[in-house]
Amino acid sequence: MTRIAFLDVDGTIQEHGDAIAPSTVRAIRTARANGHLVFLCTGRSAGDLHPKVREIGVDGEITNGGAFGTRGDELLFADPMAREDTERVIAFYQSEGMHYFLQSNDAVFASDGVGPFVDEFFRERREKAREELHRLGAAEDEEGGAEPPQVIAYQPMDGADLDAIAKSTFISLRPDGVERAAAALGERFHVVRGSIPLPGGSNGEIGLRGTNKGSAIARVLDRLGLDARDAIGIGDSWNDIEMFEVVGTPVAMGNADPHLKELAGRVTTSVLEDGVWNAFAELGLV
Known part of the structure; x- marks a missing residue:
């Protein structure tokens, strides 16, 4: 039986410092070779x-x-936010004095103050990536001696096309930043805790209500003529909740929040402890 697996990236395929367990690469390639x-x-x-x-x-x-959503080179669907929604989100950030990123499908754009605020944080994450790669047995010259890519590769905000923004993330110095964003923006927007660790008191992600991983998976399954009962979803973040609700077999990573593990019901090991491989093996994909 052909199955389809949907994999989160940060905290599932790669550690938040960008290290990838070799077994994860083997798991994905082997599963595909087996027809999944x-x-x-x-x-x-x-x-x-x-x-x-x-x-x-x-x-x-x-x-x-x-x-x-894409399959190979085929664009399955594209739902960026309307310009007025993006402008409303930006106005909220400015009223709160928050640093933020805007995402189009091609790039990430950072607000003016975010660079100095996060550069040192990202440097520490890149150093952690080097340590994790060494621990995983990666060749010392694997990166060619070059500085690893930033955790988030961002561009200046003045290059952003506000008609092409799909999602935003923010950094709040307050511990209740996510709650404040949800209250201020209302039911039209979907606000969750951020999936990539960032400095500050709290960070979050903002998109449109009804646009989430779960709704996207349902659209992909419909286009491919596949049953949700045969779908697997593996993740570790708050934006994975809707994925867990849609797929027949939700799996939380060992490094996920305890609440997410409870929601998924099935738990594998952590991202750098063969989590994807062990999940695929248990489910018969490899």
């Missing part, structure tokens, strides 16, 4: 996926938390 389908299902924009994630090879991608 594997899709990325991430909050990242397509243009911000780590090159080593792309090198693995998958059958398709859900990006920007469900706003875009």
Whole structure:
């Protein structure tokens, strides 16, 4: 029986410092060789996926938390926010003095103050990536001595097309930043805790209500003529809840929040402890 697996990226395929367990690469490639389908299902924009994630090879991608879907080179759907929605989100950030990112499907754009605020944080994450790669037995010259890519590769905000924004993330110095965003923006917007660790008191993700990983998976399954009962969803983040609700077999990573593990019901090991491989093995994909 052919099955389809939807995999979160940060905290599932790659550790948040961008290290990838070799067994994860083997798991995805072996599952596909065995006739199963594997899709990325991430909050990242397509243009911000780590090159080593792309090198693995998958059958398709859900990006920007469900706003875009592709299979190979075919665009299945594209649902960026309306310009007035993006402008409303920006106005909220400015009223709160928050640093923020805007995501199109091709790139990530950072507000003016975010660079100095996060550069040191990202440097620490890149150093952690080096340590994790060494621990996993990666060759010392694997990166060619070059500085690893940033955790988020961002561009100046003045280059953003406000008619093409699909999602936004923010950094709040307050511990209740996510709650304040949800209250201020109302039911039209979907606000969840951020999936990539960032500095500050709290961070979150904002998209349109009804545009999420779960709704995107349902659209992909419909286009491919596949049953949700045969779908697997593996993740570790708050934006994976809707994915868990749609697929027949939800799996939480060992590094996920305890509440997410409870929602999924099935739990594998952590991202750098063969989590994807062990899940695929238990489910018969490898």
